[in-house]
Amino acid sequence: MGLAQREIESAGITTVALSNIPDLTRAVGVPRLVAIEHPFGETVGRPGDPDRQRAVLWGALEAAEELTKPGGIKQLPFAWPATANKREGHPPTPPPIVNYLRRHPWELPRLLSRDIPRRE
Amino acid sequence: MANEVDSYRFVRGINARLVRSWIKAEPLREIPWTPLRRPLSDCTVALISTGGIALRRDPPFDQEGERRNPWWGDPSFRIIPRGTKADQVRVWHQHIDPSLAEQDLNCLLPLDRLDELVEARKVGGSAPSHYSFMGYLLDPREFLGKTLPQILEHLRSEAVDLVALVPA
Numbered sequence: 001m002g003l004a005q006r007e008i009e010s011a012g013i014t015t016v017a018l019s020n021i022p023d024l025t026r027a028v029g030v031p032r033l034v035a036i037e038h039p040f041g042e043t044v045g046r047p048g049d050p051d052r053q054r055a056v057l058w059g060a061l062e063a064a065e066e067l068t069k070p071g072g073i074k075q076l077p078f079a080w081p082a083t084a085n086k087r088e089g090h091p092p093t094p095p096p097i098v099n100y101l102r103r104h105p106w107e108l109p110r111l112l113s114r115d116i117p118r119r120e
Numbered sequence: 121m122a123n124e125v126d127s128y129r130f131v132r133g134i135n136a137r138l139v140r141s142w143i144k145a146e147p148l149r150e151i152p153w154t155p156l157r158r159p160l161s162d163c164t165v166a167l168i169s170t171g172g173i174a175l176r177r178d179p180p181f182d183q184e185g186e187r188r189n190p191w192w193g194d195p196s197f198r199i200i201p202r203g204t205k206a207d208q209v210r211v212w213h214q215h216i217d218p219s220l221a222e223q224d225l226n227c228l229l230p231l232d233r234l235d236e237l238v239e240a241r242k243v244g245g246s247a248p249s250h251y252s253f254m255g256y257l258l259d260p261r262e263f264l265g266k267t268l269p270q271i272l273e274h275l276r277s278e279a280v281d282l283v284a285l286v287p288a
Contacts, residue, residue: 001170003260004253004268005285010152011272017285023127024139025287029149035125041171041216043287044233047224054233057284061243064282065160070151075124088217089130095214095256096190098134108134112141116191116259 002028016064018043018056022073032067034060036076039089052078156282158244163281166247168271170255171221171228171288172213174198181212181254193256195263197271200250204231215256216288228288247278255288 001017002025009015009031019025020043022035036043036056045052056076063074101108110117128136156163172181175198182194200209206225211218221228229250237243251271257263275283 001255001285001287003264004168005283006149006152007264007268008272008275008283009154012154013272013275013280013283014154014156015283015285017287019287020125020130021127021139021287022125024143027143027146029146029151031151031153037125037129039130040288041218042220042227044227044230047220047227050226050233050236053226053230054236057230057233058237058242060284060286061160061165061237061282064156064163070153077123080129086132089220090132091214091217096187100190101134111258112138114142114145114258118259 001025002030005030014064016060016067018060026071026073029071031070031072032063033071033073034063034076035073036060036078037080038078039080039084041089158281160243160282161241162244164245164247164279165234165243165282165284166275166278166280167229167231167234167250167284167286169200169229169250169252169286169288171211171216171252171286172218172254173200173209173211173221173225173229173252175200175204175209180210183212183214186214186256191258193258194254195257195260195267197251197253197267199274200229200231200252202231202235202246202248202250204229204250213254213256213288228286230286244281247275247280249274249278 005015016032059076211221234246
């Protein structure tokens with residue numbers, strides 16, 4: 001996502017990215033980053049929680065005016081309940097790469113170093 | 121100053137090792153910069169979600185291809201028009217729980233919330249088109265080389281001033 005953001009910004013359109021892994025998004029070198037501690041699958045807010053969703057979207061859009069230097073970061077203050085189900089947001093079954101690496105654990109270093117095999 | 125977001129709060133198992141390793145591997149790059157050209161209250165805004173969201177009438181993102189080759193992800197994109205509701209879409213992404221945004225699209229692509237901000241005159245307008253691609257792209261070359269230029273063309277044709285990217 002960060003690489004896409006960089007391309008769009010380079011093409012002359014202002015961009016802002018939400019991220020729930022801001023350390024990774026920042027490392028890619030994005031122009032404006034808005035950090036949000038929300039789970040995957042509901043980054044903007046839970047289903048049926050319009051107030052939180054609106055506050056998160058507005059917090060992100062407003063950052064386009066607030067952040068005035070490349071690489072600027074804004075932290076959104078919204079908390080996620082500590083009691084939330086740890087599986088919330090995660091897929092019902094593991095993604096294919098997880099099952100694959102269980103059967104081929106020696107290929108994990110390729111994933112860690114993003115040495116992606118090109119196959120047909 | 122708000123507390124800093126914990127990047128590892130929702131990252132499970134092996135993924136924490138991946139994130140740390142990928143952070144270290146990122147080269148230092150010059151950061152591009154396009155200043156906002158007008159006040160937010162005059163800006164046309166488009167949203168881009170990495171959720172693999174597609175209209176039910178459009179082709180799904182290719183999940184079978186990823187099952188055949190787990191290193192691969194479908195690098196295409198779909199347009200999601202302004203006004204789209206959850207019951208008009210499917211979420212094709214094997215790394216998240218798709219049921220949340222299928223109940224309420226605003227979880228990943230907050231089109232209704234954007235309309236409300238326009239209504240409140242805080243934002244100039246919502247673009248006619250918004251976008252989704254499937255964010256599991258370990259090798260992003262085809263996406264960056266073929267898909268992104270098409271998205272850029274659409275953004276330009278609709279005079280979009282500000283793009284907000286929303287991760288899944």
